[in-house]
Amino acid sequence: MLIRTPRRGDPEPSEITPEKLYRDRRRFIGASLASGMMALAGGGGAAPLPQPGARFVQVPRGAFGTDETPTPLEKVTRYNNFYEFGTGKGDPAVRARDFQPRPWTVTIDGEVERPGSFDLEDLLKPHAFEERIYRLRCVEGWSMVIPWIGFPLGNLLKRFHPTSRARYVEFTTLHDPRRMPGQRRGILDWPYVEGLRMDEAMHPLTILAVGLYDELLPNQNGAPLRLVVPWKYGFKSIKSIVRIRLVERQPETTWHKAAPEEYGFYSNVNPEVDHPRWSQRKERRIGELFKRPTLMFNGYADQVAHLYAGMDLRKYF
Amino acid sequence: MGAGRFRSGSTLPAWLLAAAPLARLGWATVNDSLGANPVEALAHQTGLWSLRLLLLALAMTPLRRLTGWRWPLRVRRAFGVMAFVWALLHFAIYLVLDQGLDPVVVWEDVVKRPFITVGFTALVLLVPLAATSTDGMMRRLGGRWKRLHRLAYVVPVLAVLHFVWLVKADLREPLIYAAILALLLGLRLRWWLAGRPAASTIQTSSRL
Ligand code: HEM
Numbered sequence: 001m002l003i004r005t006p007r008r009g010d011p012e013p014s015e016i017t018p019e020k021l022y023r024d025r026r027r028f029i030g031a032s033l034a035s036g037m038m039a040l041a042g043g044g045g046a047a048p049l050p051q052p053g054a055r056f057v058q059v060p061r062g063a064f065g066t067d068e069t070p071t072p073l074e075k076v077t078r079y080n081n082f083y084e085f086g087t088g089k090g091d092p093a094v095r096a097r098d099f100q101p102r103p104w105t106v107t108i109d110g111e112v113e114r115p116g117s118f119d120l121e122d123l124l125k126p127h128a129f130e131e132r133i134y135r136l137r138c139v140e141g142w143s144m145v146i147p148w149i150g151f152p153l154g155n156l157l158k159r160f161h162p163t164s165r166a167r168y169v170e171f172t173t174l175h176d177p178r179r180m181p182g183q184r185r186g187i188l189d190w191p192y193v194e195g196l197r198m199d200e201a202m203h204p205l206t207i208l209a210v211g212l213y214d215e216l217l218p219n220q221n222g223a224p225l226r227l228v229v230p231w232k233y234g235f236k237s238i239k240s241i242v243r244i245r246l247v248e249r250q251p252e253t254t255w256h257k258a259a260p261e262e263y264g265f266y267s268n269v270n271p272e273v274d275h276p277r278w279s280q281r282k283e284r285r286i287g288e289l290f291k292r293p294t295l296m297f298n299g300y301a302d303q304v305a306h307l308y309a310g311m312d313l314r315k316y317f
Numbered sequence: 318m319g320a321g322r323f324r325s326g327s328t329l330p331a332w333l334l335a336a337a338p339l340a341r342l343g344w345a346t347v348n349d350s351l352g353a354n355p356v357e358a359l360a361h362q363t364g365l366w367s368l369r370l371l372l373l374a375l376a377m378t379p380l381r382r383l384t385g386w387r388w389p390l391r392v393r394r395a396f397g398v399m400a401f402v403w404a405l406l407h408f409a410i411y412l413v414l415d416q417g418l419d420p421v422v423v424w425e426d427v428v429k430r431p432f433i434t435v436g437f438t439a440l441v442l443l444v445p446l447a448a449t450s451t452d453g454m455m456r457r458l459g460g461r462w463k464r465l466h467r468l469a470y471v472v473p474v475l476a477v478l479h480f481v482w483l484v485k486a487d488l489r490e491p492l493i494y495a496a497i498l499a500l501l502l503g504l505r506l507r508w509w510l511a512g513r514p515a516a517s518t519i520q521t522s523s524r525l
Pocket of ligand 1 (some may be wrong): 357360361362363364365367368404407408411433436437438439440443472476479480483
């Protein structure tokens with residue numbers, strides 16, 4: 001099932017090196033500390049989770065690459081929609097600064113044979129991380145290219161043995177207004193909930209991310225664990241996940257609840273289906289002046305179009 | 318009353334005040350300090366300054382009435398005309414950078430998307446207001462000038478509606494502007510009702 005986009009090659013490592021210029025010296029120190037500790041721990045997968053403040057080392061390049069230039073780290077971390085930390089694009093970078101993403105517990109329950117609550121480190125231990133350079137298209141009409149570090153969600157779900165009744169996956173963000181000040185106002189019906197159909201969740205493009213560039217996931221990008229579904233609008237890629245529940249019925253998701261006629265359950269990137277208030281034909285790639293055409297399924301049609309064969313995408317938007 | 322005759326030099330500070338954010342935005346653009354999405358930032362800032370100046374222009378008559386000062390009516394024109402200039406910049410950004418100067422796409426947007434329809438209407442209505450803002454036009458139009466310039470009440474209503482309609486979930490900011498607008502229009506309504514000869518009968522009948 002691993003289909004590579006034939007026309008696009010993986011980017012050269014040199015394309016993303018300029019971002020290294022952004023790093024401060026502390027990180028280098030942290031990194032050497034981390035690699036030291038890794039040596040002590042013996043290391044499980046190819047690229048284990050570093051300690052907070054440290055960097056990932058030797059993360060192998062995964063599939064589905066793009067030759068587009070990644071959006072600079074500075075922009076990826078200062079232009080965020082993460083209403084748990086405020087509705088302004090610059091709010092999360094400021095207001096999530098002191099957020100502590102450790103210790104962190106993730107509950108996996110519902111239609112699985114082995115439900116439970118797990119400390120993040122334990123949950124992630126069996127997984128080898130890889131880099132996935134994906135386009136991210138926001139429903140608002142802008143986009144980025146982000147080198148995520150993560151692993152396929154399907155690999156994790158399989159470990160818990162979904163039952164035959166598991167047809168959807170429901171994800172929930174942390175709900176803690178003391179730590180997430182944006183939740184003190186009822187802008188959305190907290191906690192944030194998102195969902196995928198089982199086949200979407202098991203698709204090899206769908207990953208759980210724990211880092212970007214070679215950093216641990218910054219707080220404002222959804223630390224410590226977030227979903228990335230590159231062919232759907234950004235709000236589907238839920239951040240700071242505390243619960244993964246397998247369910248029989250289609251989950252009621254947060255933005256759908258807020259405005260059912262504007263944000264559908266599927267929310268696949270689709271230039272042909274407008275948001276009721278604006279067109280989705282074009283997008284502004286962060287860093288570019290003019291808008292560029294939006295691609296069907298955000299350019300991942302070869303990989304995912306078959307999931308929706310026969311479906312009326314205007315109805316199931 | 319009316320704006321009266323004045324030496325244009327005396328309103329220069331108001332023109333400069335209304336244009337000052339332009340310098341700041343220009344500087345920030347050149348320095349690339351508008352954040353990750355500078356085009357969006359420029360669209361927002363130009364829209365916001367247009368709206369703020371529309372409201373400021375609308376605040377001048379109440380200010381004059383409440384304080385007895387004369388200067389508010391003299392600077393009203395500066396705020397109104399500059400609101401139009403900001404709206405033009407706002408539209409230009411949309412036209413060139415969002416829609417690549419494609420008139421078909423722009424027209425589709427104007428007829429299909431209520432928030433654009435309303436914003437566009439506001440801009441179109443500002444054109445005759447700006448065009449008749451000179452002393453010469455005021456003299457020439459006489460009484461009709463006052464009637465035409467009642468559009469200055471309609472435009473900010475459309476602008477606030479435009480703002481409310483484009484927000485995704487957090488209505489706080491547009492509602493602050495809506496509240497200020499309601500206050501400014503409410504004051505006028507009260508004074509207008511109080512000034513009408515039949516005001517007392519209307520008040521008694523409304524109690525029924
Ligand atoms: C008097 C006329 C107008 C006023 C006062 C006005 C005001 C505003 C305001 C206050 C905003 C919100 C800024 C923010 O979110 O912080 C806005 C956004 C916007 N306006 Fe206008 N507007 C006017 C006319 C127009 C016209 C004619 C168009 C296009 C035909 C337009 C297109 C837009 C768009 C596309 C946005 C959203 C920008 C974005 O989110 O990137 N506006 N406007």
